[in-house]
Amino acid sequence: MSTTATGAPAAAEQDWAPDGTLLRMREVDMHFGNGVHAVDAVDLAVRRGEFVSLVGPSGCGKSTLLRIAAGLESRTGGSMHVSTDAIGYVFQDPTLLPWRTVLANVELCTQLQHVGKAERRRKALDAIDMVGLRGFEENYPSQLSGGMKMRASLARALTLDPELFLFDEPFGAIDEITRERLNGELLRIFRAQRFAGVFVTHSIAEAVFLSTRVVVMSARPGRVVGSFDVPFDGHREPALRADAAFARLTGEIGECLRDAA
Numbered sequence: 001m002s003t004t005a006t007g008a009p010a011a012a013e014q015d016w017a018p019d020g021t022l023l024r025m026r027e028v029d030m031h032f033g034n035g036v037h038a039v040d041a042v043d044l045a046v047r048r049g050e051f052v053s054l055v056g057p058s059g060c061g062k063s064t065l066l067r068i069a070a071g072l073e074s075r076t077g078g079s080m081h082v083s084t085d086a087i088g089y090v091f092q093d094p095t096l097l098p099w100r101t102v103l104a105n106v107e108l109c110t111q112l113q114h115v116g117k118a119e120r121r122r123k124a125l126d127a128i129d130m131v132g133l134r135g136f137e138e139n140y141p142s143q144l145s146g147g148m149k150m151r152a153s154l155a156r157a158l159t160l161d162p163e164l165f166l167f168d169e170p171f172g173a174i175d176e177i178t179r180e181r182l183n184g185e186l187l188r189i190f191r192a193q194r195f196a197g198v199f200v201t202h203s204i205a206e207a208v209f210l211s212t213r214v215v216v217m218s219a220r221p222g223r224v225v226g227s228f229d230v231p232f233d234g235h236r237e238p239a240l241r242a243d244a245a246f247a248r249l250t251g252e253i254g255e256c257l258r259d260a261a
């Protein structure tokens with residue numbers, strides 16, 4: 001999917017991302033019809049193999065930006081290029097269908113894409129394996145914990161083999177220990193798949209632990225006010241959170257966030 005500033009398809013730009021940039025926003029603006037100016041001239045570029053977290057005060061337009069990137073919302077200004085159709089989206093709510101088992105929920109997206117039965121079963125079982133839900137295929141959502149529901153939601157998105165993976169605060173409602181475990185598992189999946197990730201969170205520690213870069217947004221209308229490269233290598237262990245360099249970086253980002261609020 002590649003669009004111009006007016007939203008029209010730009011066929012000539014199909015191969016526009018030779019450097020692996022899968023998402024590029026330039027001066028993206030969002031004015032809602034009710035007069036809310038949510039996003040103000042945001043520049044954001046994310047390459048394959050980059051995991052970028054967005055942090056910012058509540059209501060600064062983080063979810064709006066993700067929705068624009070996914071094509072769920074039309075920006076009112078600026079330009080955007082998304083150079084893949086393989087987009088995964090994980091919402092804050094796991095959005096599982098209560099009458100379907102874990103396996104049937106995870107098969108839903110590929111089923112909607114008319115992927116053949118054997119292939120979608122294989123993809124679903126692979127994804128269930130990847131998120132650590134093996135053995136729970138026949139359970140219904142009501143039989144799962146919050147963390148397990150989120151794993152199922154993640155697995156469903158993984159079946160699409162996303163090249164651009166968008167996460168809207170997926171672990172916000174999950175207890176801290178489970179959240180840390182899920183962070184480790186998401187990092188492992190990212191290392192294996194090397195998609196381009198954009199992750200919205202209110203937790204600076206989560207952003208630093210997961211990301212290659214953390215982008216700080218101002219209060220509404222959201223502008224980018226800071227961008228911090230995360231220097232740690234991909235093999236991050238939970239103990240990293242106690243590291244002095246980790247604390248220094250979260251401190252700097254926190255300061256930027258306080259100035260931006």
Ligand SMILES: Nc1ncnc2c1ncn2[C@@H]1O[C@H](COP(=O)(O)OP(=O)(O)OP(=O)(O)O)[C@@H](O)[C@H]1O
Nearest residue numbers: 032033034036038057058059060061062063064065
């Ligand atoms: N469809 C809409 N119509 C009108 N206003 C909207 C719409 N969607 C979001 N907004 C407004 O746009 C602003 C940004 O909302 P958004 O959900 O993007 O913020 P956020 O940074 O993700 O917030 P939070 O961190 O609390 O989840 C808010 O003031 C919100 O009320």
